[in-house]
Amino acid sequence: MLKKGDMMILISNRNQPSIQLGTWNFHEIRLNDLDLFSDYMGKSGHPVNLWSSNFPYLWSLSQSPTGKVLWKIVNEMLVIFVRTKKNALHLQCLPFGPGDREKLVDVVHECMNYCREWNRGKARTRLKTINEEQLEYLKHSSKFQNLFVRKRVLGIERHYSITQLLHLRGKEFEYVRRKINKFYRNYPTAVIRPYGNEDYDDLIKLNDIWRQTSGTKYSTIYDTGYYPILVKDQQDLKQKVLIVEIEGNIVGMLVGSVLPNGQSWCALRKCMNNLDGISEALIIHFVKMIHDIDPSIELLNDGSDLGTKGLSFFKEKFRPVKNLKRYRLFLKK
Incomplete structure (x- = not known):
């Protein structure tokens, strides 16, 4: 014992x-x-x-x-x-x-x-x-059925096709194309660039602003604790961090990378909620970067929507090719 x-x-x-x-x-x-x-x-x-x-x-x-x-x-x-x-x-x-x-x-x-x-x-x-x-x-x-019981947990894990998002062809991606075009039309000085260590404090401020605005709508998003860790240790973790900057102000960010399983992931993403199209522009820029790093990468794992309607609607705009339910396993008594 x-x-x-x-x-x-x-x-x-x-x-x-x-x-x-x-x-x-x-x-x-x-x-x-x-x-x-x-x-x-x-x-x-x-x-x-x-x-x-x-x-x-x-x-x-x-x-x-x-x-x-x-x-x-x-x-x-x-x-x-x-x-x-x-x-x-x-x-x-x-x-x-x-x-x-x-x-x-x-x-x-x-x-x-x-x-x-x-x-x-x-x-x-x-x-x-x-x-x-x-x-x-x-x-x-x-043996599986005799040993374990399973229970559904909130959220569906979304996996996007890199090829589809590189080209954004057809009516199914019309919404994303329109959002991106509107963003660059409204904010012609917007720049998406790699993170530098001098950006750390501004990214912490961005997260604070996000929690006070968009974060109030998504109470199930609990990344406050790991946000600064992923940013601070991004180099040791071999992550890529992209920054959206408008006239010297950081208004959006994304962390992600190629994975050892031969695919890619978006670890987290934060954007000012009053800039229409910024998230779409950031994701497509990241997809192009992943493709440049390794053209053989086929999928981007954008994580779960955590059962939140707003997140589910947003992620479905990118036409996931895999929508995977999530489960918890327990031992049978």
Whole structure:
């Protein structure tokens, strides 16, 4: 039986676990783990396209007061855990690494069982999020239905076609084209450029303004904690940050990158809400940048709409080619 207080801090380096919880040793996530995570993600044989499993998000989550991100190698797979403020232990997402469907299910089950024993009387053990594509993969396992139950969570994860957004052809993209043309017509001095370190304070101010205006409409968007982390550590996280500037004032920003799974993502985006078309112009500029970096990239993961009508309407304008429901996994009793 695990002792809930059985936690010991050890020497913190990659070759030696930094935290012991019960009988298992864990590593606390660090910035220099990026290449390790990328390597395991790239070797995965199952879908690893969940927005909230990307390393920059995991890193920023670990810097927030809500909990700590831990990882452990189990049967040659990298498993990502979250330790909450109440000392409960959960899986954040599906593990990364090589292996077939049955191995993946076995590793998830073993790790969730360990978490359940640790969490007794504290919280119901969960794997926090998988998307619909990952669920379909797992459902073909001979064991999955007997081991787990699933529950829908708010939001649909949106994945755009890079090729479609490069060309914006046809009536289905008429709205986006019109918005972009209107933006540049109304703001001819607008410039979209790369971020510089001297922009940091202005980006923090932009986020403060956004929270007081647009942010009041989207209470489900909880990126206040990880916004400054993604911006501050963008170089170490290998992220690209784009700035929209009008007459010396920063009025919009976007963070994103190419991913180790061969696709791309938009980590976050903030724009002044009174500049019609700015978000559309920024996204299409980012898509062109991604294509210039790697023409083989096919998809842009723009994350979930979190069940918010306004966000859902906005993201649907880009005609997602994948609209993936999100789920939470629990162990069967």
